[in-house]
Amino acid sequence: MTGPQRIKMNEQAEQIALMLTDARAATLRLFDLAAERDLRESPGFGYRPVIWHLAHIGVFESYWLLQKVQGLPAPDSDYERVFDPIKTPREESKNLPTRREMETYLRRVREGALECLERFDFDSDDPLLGGGYVFRLVLEHERQHQETLAYLFRLLDPSKKTRPDTTETEAPRVAAVSTPARDVILVPGGAFEMGATRDSFAYDNERPARAVNVPAFRIARVPVTNEEYARFIAEGGYERREFWTEEGWQWKEKEGWACPLYWRRDGAGGWVERRMFEEGTIGPDHPVECVSWYEAEAYARFAGKRLPTEAEWEKAASWDGARKRRYAWGDDEPTDALCNFDLRRWGTTPVGGFDAGASSCGCLDMSGNVWEWTSTPFGGFPGFEPFPYPEYSEVWFDGDHRVLKGGSWATHASVLRTSFRNFFRRHFRIAFAGIRLVEDI
Numbered sequence: 128m129t130g131p132q133r134i135k136m137n138e139q140a141e142q143i144a145l146m147l148t149d150a151r152a153a154t155l156r157l158f159d160l161a162a163e164r165d166l167r168e169s170p171g172f173g174y175r176p177v178i179w180h181l182a183h184i185g186v187f188e189s190y191w192l193l194q195k196v197q198g199l200p201a202p203d204s205d206y207e208r209v210f211d212p213i214k215t216p217r218e219e220s221k222n223l224p225t226r227r228e229m230e231t232y233l234r235r236v237r238e239g240a241l242e243c244l245e246r247f248d249f250d251s252d253d254p255l256l257g258g259g260y261v262f263r264l265v266l267e268h269e270r271q272h273q274e275t276l277a278y279l280f281r282l283l284d285p286s287k288k289t290r291p292d293t294t295e296t297e298a299p300r301v302a303a304v305s306t307p308a309r310d311v312i313l314v315p316g317g318a319f320e321m322g323a324t325r326d327s328f329a330y331d332n333e334r335p336a337r338a339v340n341v342p343a344f345r346i347a348r349v350p351v352t353n354e355e356y357a358r359f360i361a362e363g364g365y366e367r368r369e370f371w372t373e374e375g376w377q378w379k380e381k382e383g384w385a386c387p388l389y390w391r392r393d394g395a396g397g398w399v400e401r402r403m404f405e406e407g408t409i410g411p412d413h414p415v416e417c418v419s420w421y422e423a424e425a426y427a428r429f430a431g432k433r434l435p436t437e438a439e440w441e442k443a444a445s446w447d448g449a450r451k452r453r454y455a456w457g458d459d460e461p462t463d464a465l466c467n468f469d470l471r472r473w474g475t476t477p478v479g480g481f482d483a484g485a486s487s488c489g490c491l492d493m494s495g496n497v498w499e500w501t502s503t504p505f506g507g508f509p510g511f512e513p514f515p516y517p518e519y520s521e522v523w524f525d526g527d528h529r530v531l532k533g534g535s536w537a538t539h540a541s542v543l544r545t546s547f548r549n550f551f552r553r554h555f556r557i558a559f560a561g562i563r564l565v566e567d568i
Contacts, residue, residue: 139249139259140244140245140247140249143244143259143262143263143266144241144244146266147237147240147241147262147265147266150266150269150270150273151233151237151269153273154181154184154269154272154273154276155230156291157273157276157277157280158177158178158181158226158276159289159291160280160288160289160291161177161280161283161287161288161289162287163178163225163226165177165283165287166178166226167223170279170280170282170283171282172282172557173217173218174217174279174282175217175220176220176221176223177276177279177280177283178223178226178229179210179220179223180272180275180276180279181226181229181230181233182206182209182210182223182224182229182232182233183210183211183212183272184233184268184269184272185206185210185229185232185233185236185237186206186207186210186211187265187268187269188236188237188240188265188268188269189201189202189206189207189236189239190207191261191264191265192236192239192240192243192261192262192265193236193239193240193243195255195261196243196247196255196256196261197239197243199239202232202235202236202239203232206232209223213518240265244262247259247262254514254515255515260328261515263328264328264515266541267328267330267541267542270539270541270542271539271542273470273537273539274535274537274538274539274542274559277403277470277537277559278537278557278558278559279557280403281389281401281402281403281557282557285401285402285403285404285405285406288403288404289404290403290404290473310347310348310349311345311346311347311348311566312345312346312347312348312443312488312489312490313343313344313345313568314341314343314344314345314346314439314442314443314488315343316340316341316342316343317340317341318338318339318340318341319338319339319341319441319442319445319446319451320336320337320338320339320446320450320451321336321337321338321339321438321441321442321508321546322334322335322336322337322508322546323336323544323546324336324451324546327453327544328541329544329546329547330519330520330547330548331507331511331512331513331514331515331519331520331521332505332507332508332511332519332520332548333508333546333547333548334508334511335508335509335510335511336451336546337508337509337510339438339442341436341438341439341442342568343568344435344439344565344566344567344568345565345566345567345568346435346439346440346443346488346490346563346564346565347490347563347564347565348479348489348490348491349414349478349479349490349491349492349563350414350415350478350492350496350497350499350561350562350563351414351415351426351430351561351562351563351564352411352412352413352414352415352478353398353400353409353410353411353412353413353414353415354411354412355415355430356387356415356418356426356562357398357409357411359425359426359429359430360385360386362429364425364426364429365379365384365385365386367429369428370425370426370428370429371421371424371425371428372421372424374421374553375421375422375424375425375553378419378421378553378554379421379422382554384419384422384556386398387400387415387416387417387418387422387556388417388418388556388557389401389402389417390409393408397409402473402474403473403474404473410475410477412477412478413475413476413477413478414475414478414492414496414497414561414562415497415561415562416475416497416535416559416560416561417556417557417558417559417560418556418560418561418562419553419554419555419556420500420529420551420552420553420554420555421553421554422556423500423560423561423562424500424502426562427562427564430564431566432564432565432566433502433564433565433566433567434500434501434502434562434563434564434565435499435501435502435563435564435565436501436502436503437501437502437503437530437532437548438503439501439565440493440499440501440532440533440563441532441545441546443486443488443490443493444486444490444493444494444532444533444545445486445545445546446487446488447487448487451545451546452486452487452545453544453545453546454466454484454494454543454544454545455484455485455486455490455493455494455533455545456483456484456485456486456494460540461494461495461540461543464481464483464484465481465483465484465494466481466484466492466494466495466496466534466543467480467481467492467495467496467536468494468495468534468535468536468537468538468539468540468543469537469538469539469540470536470537471536472536473536474536475496475497475536475559476496476536478491478492478496479491479492480492481495492533493532493533493545494533494534494543494545495533495534495535495536495538495543496533496534496535496536496561497533497535497536497559497560497561498531498532498533498534498535498538498549498558498559498560498561499531499532499533499560499561499562499563500529500531500560500561500562501529501530501531501532502529503529503530504526504527504528504529504530505520505523505524505528505529505530505548505550506524507520507521507524523550527552527553528550528551528552528553529550529551529552529553530548530549530550531548531549531550531551531558531560532545532547532548532549534547535558535559535560536559537559
């Protein structure tokens with residue numbers, strides 16, 4: 128390897144080391160939001176204790192960077208078992224180590240990961256190693272778990288959490304968008320490039336990219352707001368059988384859904400919402416969030432429209448008529464002027480408030496704020512090949528999971544890419560997920 132090439136590789140390794148350090152610091156800050164005693168119990172709905180995820184992040188890093196890449200034994204066989212979601216079911220995730228013990232384990236794993244990085248071959252022909260893919264995999268895993276942690280922390284009573292002692296980023300000016308649900312944009316028919324390009328990190332389910340022909344359709348400029356969803360409730364949306372599929376109605380009855388997950392009636396008949404750190408009156412112009420796919424589908428029927436297909440959503444978000452955009456606004460990295468992301472504000476912002484973040488066709492809030500349900504079942508693209516392990520994507524091609532697009536106020540910048548495919552079961556409600564509607568021409 129020549130001198131200049133060696134310098135380039137060292138710089139790449141230093142960049143990855145910095146990203147690993149930043150990601151871990153962000154993870155640990157999340158665990159500072161609540162006392163450890165409150166993190167050792169399930170936050171609700173049978174989920175594992177919040178603290179479980181701390182060591183799980185380290186076990187994933189250990190598996191890929193110590194065991195797979197370096198051929199080393201697992202640092203702790205008990206951790207390998209307890210913090211593997213397949214080997215240890217939710218209900219058995221009890222009697223966990225302390226946070227201090229977990230952090231000791233994390234430091235031990237990180238020392239081995241950095242040793243691996245020092246002698247890593249970024250030019251390897253192995254697709255797991257080439258370009259540092261395996262390190263990006265570990266980074267993306269931790270960043271996605273940070274959002275999962277935000278879901279779980281949201282379940283905790285606000286009295287059990289403390290807002291971080293930092294200056295809150297001021298929300299941008301809210302653009303004036305009249306009757307946003309009826310403000311629709313025509314997306315012309317034709318082909319576009321769907322999926323991830325080869326020049327950046329992506330998961331197996333985002334590839335292979337291909338040309339997809341999408342007939343013309345109209346799409347809402349902004350997501351459905353709290354005010355609009357409250358109207359659905361007021362007009363009997365949760366009681367009127369005609370808006371629900373048989374399965375959706377069964378889930379609604381079984382779980383007693385009558386409003387979004389964190390809403391409740393106030394004494395005057397209005398709605399208040401439990402946010403991360405407090406309760407407050409719902410923001411009428413904020414996007415509705417924490418609704419299931421079944422609820423989103425029922426609302427779409429109520430509105431006389433439908434949910435977008437994944438292809439429709441991705442075309443409206445990413446295609447400028449000639450090329451694919453990495454983010455809705457282009458290829459520039461996300462900033463506070465472009466979208467609401469990465470726990471910068473600890474909640475949603477009014478719809479349509481980021482004019483600079485508009486997609487080519489004019490849609491707003493397509494990156495960040497709330498995930499958006501699509502009608503598309505999660506599955507592989509034509510030519511899909513599982514890589515580097517089937518448990519990330521392939522085992523969830525079960526017909527129940529639906530694709531969500533766009534990211535939320537808790538999503539890390541790298542996960543906001545327009546090709547990213549989130550996926551949840553149709554009855555799942557704890558995600559920061561909302562609704563955008565489309566209609567046929």
